[in-house]
Amino acid sequence: MQRHDWTKEEILEIYNQPLMDLLYQAASVHRVEHNPNQVQVSTLLSIKTGGCPEDCGYCPQAARYHTDIEGNDLMSVSQVKAQALRAKSSGSSRVCMGAAWRNVKDGEEFEQVLEMVRTINKLDMEVCCTLGMITENQAKRLAEAGLYAYNHNLDSSEEYYKEVISTRGYEDRLETLSNVRKTNVTVCSGGIIGMGENLEDRAGMLVALSSLNPQPESVPINALVPVEGTPLAEQERVSIWEMVRMVATTRIVMPQTQVRLSAGRTDMSREGQALCFFAGANSIFAGDKLLTTPNPDVNEDMELFKLLGLEPMKPFTKKSQPKTVDADQSEYKPLGEKPKWTRPGHTIDRNLEAKEKAKAAKTKV
Numbered sequence: 001m002q003r004h005d006w007t008k009e010e011i012l013e014i015y016n017q018p019l020m021d022l023l024y025q026a027a028s029v030h031r032v033e034h035n036p037n038q039v040q041v042s043t044l045l046s047i048k049t050g051g052c053p054e055d056c057g058y059c060p061q062a063a064r065y066h067t068d069i070e071g072n073d074l075m076s077v078s079q080v081k082a083q084a085l086r087a088k089s090s091g092s093s094r095v096c097m098g099a100a101w102r103n104v105k106d107g108e109e110f111e112q113v114l115e116m117v118r119t120i121n122k123l124d125m126e127v128c129c130t131l132g133m134i135t136e137n138q139a140k141r142l143a144e145a146g147l148y149a150y151n152h153n154l155d156s157s158e159e160y161y162k163e164v165i166s167t168r169g170y171e172d173r174l175e176t177l178s179n180v181r182k183t184n185v186t187v188c189s190g191g192i193i194g195m196g197e198n199l200e201d202r203a204g205m206l207v208a209l210s211s212l213n214p215q216p217e218s219v220p221i222n223a224l225v226p227v228e229g230t231p232l233a234e235q236e237r238v239s240i241w242e243m244v245r246m247v248a249t250t251r252i253v254m255p256q257t258q259v260r261l262s263a264g265r266t267d268m269s270r271e272g273q274a275l276c277f278f279a280g281a282n283s284i285f286a287g288d289k290l291l292t293t294p295n296p297d298v299n300e301d302m303e304l305f306k307l308l309g310l311e312p313m314k315p316f317t318k319k320s321q322p323k324t325v326d327a328d329q330s331e332y333k334p335l336g337e338k339p340k341w342t343r344p345g346h347t348i349d350r351n352l353e354a355k356e357k358a359k360a361a362k363t364k365v
């Protein structure tokens, strides 16, 4: 059963209880709703890397910061197909395609992404996209192409979000999620811990996610991977205990959701990951890179699965495969919309400092 009225206080009480009690409670909830020995494996593919106009303080793909990310234009459909086949043969059931865009714009590149979605769905894999903000019509076009999930993270609580990003508003994130909900595409939305937020912010993010009705089918929990040049480069890494507590709490407040261990897994021991699986994590990203940050090798993951007696979940276990409508049969056409997504533009000192440093470094070269 889903509860949509969790309060921050209740969530903090769950999060802060003695660890053994928390683990027991989370594992018990997990076993009611899921097979505890199955974990869904996704491969994240950066189909367009770098050069993003946004100022997300954690992201090496933001053009304004000085990071050594190599930018790439949009991949071709055949490149994506080859990568998807590789992912499938190494046990992934889902391909998640990420493009470093503020929002989707109707046009040639979006048509190319739609073709990628059709191609991967025809390989009988779940397809997910994370392309920034989208309109209802764009969500419908993705659904028609056979998209299984759309990812759009809330990142943190509404209050702390303002300390990390100034180029777009929390309400736009929610509007995109609501546009996705107008289709049969499932929602993937989570956040990052370790950005300097406090426990109230972590609880606040879980209040925001759990109050969505229905709750997101997938909730990624990322641990910040601080990257040189970004405003959050100096943040201390979160401990495994914080990750375990966050995963367990997420599991309890969103019992039916797939809780995904995402960025930051390279820093976790096998024992730490096993605790997260016990606490209710039942989805991981595979592949040696997560967009631009390192991730454990697929073989290492499969060894860990063997050690723990886990098996990769088959595609479409939770929801049946969507149908793909080919481009020439499509009911929805591009509308050429120019939605007015917000741009709060408030000052975030550390973002400005990182931008200035990057400017200075560029002029030196």
Ligand code: SF4
Residues within 6 Å of the ligand: 052, 053, 054, 055, 056, 059, 060, 061, 062, 099, 100, 101, 102, 132
């Ligand atoms: S997180 Fe996404 S929107 Fe933000 S800067 Fe990175 S690529 Fe752009």
